[in-house]
Amino acid sequence: MAIDIVRAENLEHALELLARDGAQARPLAGGTDLMLRLRAGRLAARTLVSIADLSDLAYVREQADRVELGALTRVADLITHPVYSREFPAGARAARDFASPQIRNRGTLGGNVGNASPAADNVPPLITFGATVTLQSKRGGRSMPIEDFFEGPGRTRAAPDEMIVGFQVPKRPGAFQFFAKFGSRNANVISIASAALCLRLDGETVREARVAYGCCAPVPLRARRVESYLSGQRLDERLIAGVREAVLGDIKPIDDVRGSRRYKELLVINATEDALRGALESVRKAA
Ligand SMILES: Cc1cc2nc3c(=O)[nH]c(=O)nc-3n(C[C@H](O)[C@H](O)[C@H](O)COP(=O)(O)OP(=O)(O)OC[C@H]3O[C@@H](n4cnc5c(N)ncnc54)[C@H](O)[C@@H]3O)c2cc1C
Numbered sequence: 001m002a003i004d005i006v007r008a009e010n011l012e013h014a015l016e017l018l019a020r021d022g023a024q025a026r027p028l029a030g031g032t033d034l035m036l037r038l039r040a041g042r043l044a045a046r047t048l049v050s051i052a053d054l055s056d057l058a059y060v061r062e063q064a065d066r067v068e069l070g071a072l073t074r075v076a077d078l079i080t081h082p083v084y085s086r087e088f089p090a091g092a093r094a095a096r097d098f099a100s101p102q103i104r105n106r107g108t109l110g111g112n113v114g115n116a117s118p119a120a121d122n123v124p125p126l127i128t129f130g131a132t133v134t135l136q137s138k139r140g141g142r143s144m145p146i147e148d149f150f151e152g153p154g155r156t157r158a159a160p161d162e163m164i165v166g167f168q169v170p171k172r173p174g175a176f177q178f179f180a181k182f183g184s185r186n187a188n189v190i191s192i193a194s195a196a197l198c199l200r201l202d203g204e205t206v207r208e209a210r211v212a213y214g215c216c217a218p219v220p221l222r223a224r225r226v227e228s229y230l231s232g233q234r235l236d237e238r239l240i241a242g243v244r245e246a247v248l249g250d251i252k253p254i255d256d257v258r259g260s261r262r263y264k265e266l267l268v269i270n271a272t273e274d275a276l277r278g279a280l281e282s283v284r285k286a287a
Contacts, residue, residue, distance in 0.1 A: 003038065005048045011136070014051050014163065019138045021047045023160040028052070029072060030106035032099075033115045057110070057165060060084050069167040071110025075122065076101070078109065088169065090177035090196055091125040097181045098122070100188040110164045113149065116156045116219070117190075123220040124196035125179050127212035131169040137162040147212070150219035175200050176282055178275035181214075182267045184258070191215050192259040195271035199230070199279050203287075206230045206239075213268050215258070216251035223250040226272065235283070240276045244269045 005028065008014035018025050028034055028048040037043045051057070057072040060081045067087055069078075078084050078095035085092040098104055098121045112120045113133060123146065132143045135158055146167070149156050158164070178197040183189030194214035200207045209230035211223040229246035233239050253264035 003043075003046060003048060005050055007050045007053060009053065011054055011056065011165070014049050014054065015136060015138045015161070017047065017049045018163060019161040021049075025049055025160065027110075027114065027163045029108040029111040029114075030074070032103050032107040033111060033117075051163070058108075059166075062087075065171055067169045067171065069109055069169060071108065071114075071164045071166055073109045074105060075099070075107045075109065075112065076104040078122070079104070087171050088125065088129060088177065090179040090198065091122065091129065091169075093179045094121045094125045094181065094194075094196070097179075103188070109167065113146065113167075114156065114158070114164055116150050116152075116154050118153060118217060118219055118221075119191045119194070119215045120220060121181055121191060121194060121214065124194055124212035124214050125177070125198075126167065126169065127220060127222050128177070128196045128198035128210040129169050129172055130210065131167050133164055134166045134168065135162040136165045141165070143168070147220070147222040152218045172198055172200070176279040178271075178278060180271045180274070182271075190258065193253065193264040193267040193271075195268045195275065197272065197275045197279075199275075201235065201279060201283055204235050204280065204283055206233055206235050211272070213251055216253045216264060216268060221251065223247065225249040230276075235276060235280050240273050240280075243272050243276065247272055 024046040026045045028050045057070040059070040061068040062083045075095050075098050112122045127147045131146045133146050133149050134143045176199045181194040182192045191214050196212045198210045209227045211226040213221045226246045247269050253261045255261050
């Protein structure tokens with residue numbers, strides 16, 4: 001089947017093309033996921049709407065209480081941008097652990113989220129920061145928490161005529177942030193599993209816990225059992241020792257080519273325990 005690639009001149013043009021071709025059209029950003037699917041014959045689309053020229057959607061903007069990220073922000077820019085790396089060190093870490101310099105220079109944040117892989121590395125930290133995704137179509141705009149955006153592997157709640165235009169990320173001043181990714185080697189691999197935590201601490205008490213895992217469910221997963229297990233509790237060795245049961249209650253990893261279910265369970269349990277020990281250490285150092 002022949003596929004048309006149309007270059008959108010601006011956002012309005014892109015939205016018109018998506019509205020015109022509906023379920024037959026897909027936005028094409030950096031192409032690092034899409035072109036692989038196209039070559040493998042796994043793309044059910046007749047029109048690719050190239051949004052690569054929409055430079056207005058490539059930004060990191062600081063507001064008093066949040067940071068706004070454009071959909072076309074390249075993964076490489078998340079590592080080096082002074083505001084993102086200052087406010088969200090765990091997000092910058094996820095961007096640094098992502099793929100290779102070539103892929104980071106082409107791949108966009110909107111593409112990483114729009115691809116809806118349970119292994120998308122930027123997503124677990126964004127879930128823990130409370131980020132929302134903003135969608136736009138000719139019919140108007142809407143936003144939703146990023147953890148609600150995914151329906152299953154490769155499936156999102158965006159309608160065929162909608163595209164992601166950006167993200168709002170609330171600042172988390174003073175919060176302890178953590179991200180760890182596990183792969184078969186240190187660079188240029190898709191995660192076997194990943195873990196992100198963002199903890200608001202008051203002395204050694206966890207006031208608020210936000211926790212998310214990659215590759216542990218059909219979608220990037222917000223770990224609500226772990227969050228409620230930790231929230232309001234004193235952070236000590238007893239709490240850390242008990243977290244594994246809460247993690248196992250949240251996650252449902254599968255055996256696949258990258259790792260067994262059991263291996264993924266151990267990775268995220270260990271990462272969660274390490275994060276909590278790191279948080280305790282940082283509180284005690286600061287006291
Ligand atoms: C060698 C290699 C290594 C990789 N390593 C990693 C890794 O370590 N971690 C990781 O998470 N990913 C990795 N990836 C996957 C990929 O690079 C990322 O998901 C990347 O962020 C995709 O961005 P893109 O701009 O290239 O998206 P595209 O390929 O252009 O698009 C991907 C999907 O998102 C949709 N899309 C794009 N932009 C929008 C938008 N604005 N609104 C709605 N939908 C949109 C497209 O229609 C398509 O379905 C790797 C890929 C390769 C080839």
